Amino acid sequence: MEVHKTQFVQMIHQNRGIINSLCQLYYRRVEDREDARQDIILQLWRSYPSFRQESAVSTWVYRVALNTLLAKIRKEKRCLPSESLESTDEANWMAIPQADDDLQLLHQIIQSLRPQDKAVVILYLEGYKNREIAEMLAMSPTNVSTKLNRIKTTLKKQYINLSYESR
Amino acid sequence: MNLDKLRPAWKHYKAQQALEGPGAEDVLAMIEASEGHAPVLYSSSLLLQTFLFLFLLISCQGG
Numbered sequence: 001m002e003v004h005k006t007q008f009v010q011m012i013h014q015n016r017g018i019i020n021s022l023c024q025l026y027y028r029r030v031e032d033r034e035d036a037r038q039d040i041i042l043q044l045w046r047s048y049p050s051f052r053q054e055s056a057v058s059t060w061v062y063r064v065a066l067n068t069l070l071a072k073i074r075k076e077k078r079c080l081p082s083e084s085l086e087s088t089d090e091a092n093w094m095a096i097p098q099a100d101d102d103l104q105l106l107h108q109i110i111q112s113l114r115p116q117d118k119a120v121v122i123l124y125l126e127g128y129k130n131r132e133i134a135e136m137l138a139m140s141p142t143n144v145s146t147k148l149n150r151i152k153t154t155l156k157k158q159y160i161n162l163s164y165e166s167r
Numbered sequence: 168m169n170l171d172k173l174r175p176a177w178k179h180y181k182a183q184q185a186l187e188g189p190g191a192e193d194v195l196a197m198i199e200a201s202e203g204h205a206p207v208l209y210s211s212s213l214l215l216q217t218f219l220f221l222f223l224l225i226s227c228q229g230g
Contacts, residue, residue, distance in 0.1 A: 005198065009191045017185030024184060037189065038197055045198045102176035109173070124170060125177040152170060 008048055012041060015061045025110050025118060026069050036069060043068045062126065063136045066119045070137075073115050109155060120147050 012019070019040055023033040044064050051060055106125075110118055116137070123133045130148070134141040189197075 005195065008198070009194045012189070012194050013191065016187070016189065017181040017183075020184035020187050021181050041189070041194060041197055042201050045201065100176075100179075102173060103179055106173045106176040106180060109170075121170065122177075125174050127174070148170075155170070 004048075008045060011048075011057060011061075012044070015058060018058060018061050019065055022065050022069060022122070025107075025122070026073065026115065036072060039072055040065045040068050059128075059132075059136070062123065066122070066137065070115055070119060113151065117147055117151055120144055121151060124148060 019037055023036045023040070027033045027036050044061065047060075047064055051057075055063075110121060113121060119137055120133055123136060128136070130144045131141045133139070134144045137144075
């Protein structure tokens with residue numbers, strides 16, 4: 001059992017970048033992020049015995065973490081309201097001090113999306129195929145494809161004057 | 168706006184976030200606390216169900 005725990009702790013350590021990034025992108029308040037992180041870690045711990053290593057560990061972490069966050073948000077119904085890209089205020093940038101332009105843009109884009117769209121974009125940026133994203137989020141591949149196209153079109157419209165024109 | 172252009176930024180962001188906790192002790196404390204609470208919850212649930220069963224058993228015996 002102790003070996004089991006040691007392996008689990010090591011796995012969390014190796015994937016803490018994923019877990020922390022997701023909590024940071026879904027919750028603004030530090031206490032909320034810590035709650036979410038604890039929920040994710042406990043859910044991973046509960047699922048750990050059934051993890052059969054058929055997929056990469058990081059894929060399993062993404063799947064459990066995102067589904068835990070989405071379920072938590074649905075349950076609490078107090079997720080941050082989705083903001084339009086234009087209304088994302090200065091305070092958001094404080095979360096990533098001295099970030100370069102692309103990092104700020106990434107943060108701004110993801111913060112502006114609805115919870116499930118966020119998950120789709122994060123997995124897309126991670127390099128997963130639509131079919132894999134669909135499987136991880138229990139959606140149909142067509143739905144993922146439609147969402148991604150819609151998000152890309154919206155971003156194109158909204159950012160055409162905001163970001164790359166200023167470069 | 169091409170999302171693919173932001174893939175390096177996402178990698179960078181994750182790397183930044185990996186510098187923060189939780190530490191091994193924090194993770195151990197979380198899982199041990201969750202294990203510590205489980206038997207208590209199980210016991211109280213079992214106790215309640217036993218009580219209800221006995222109540223129903225006694226109530227249904229009348230007559």
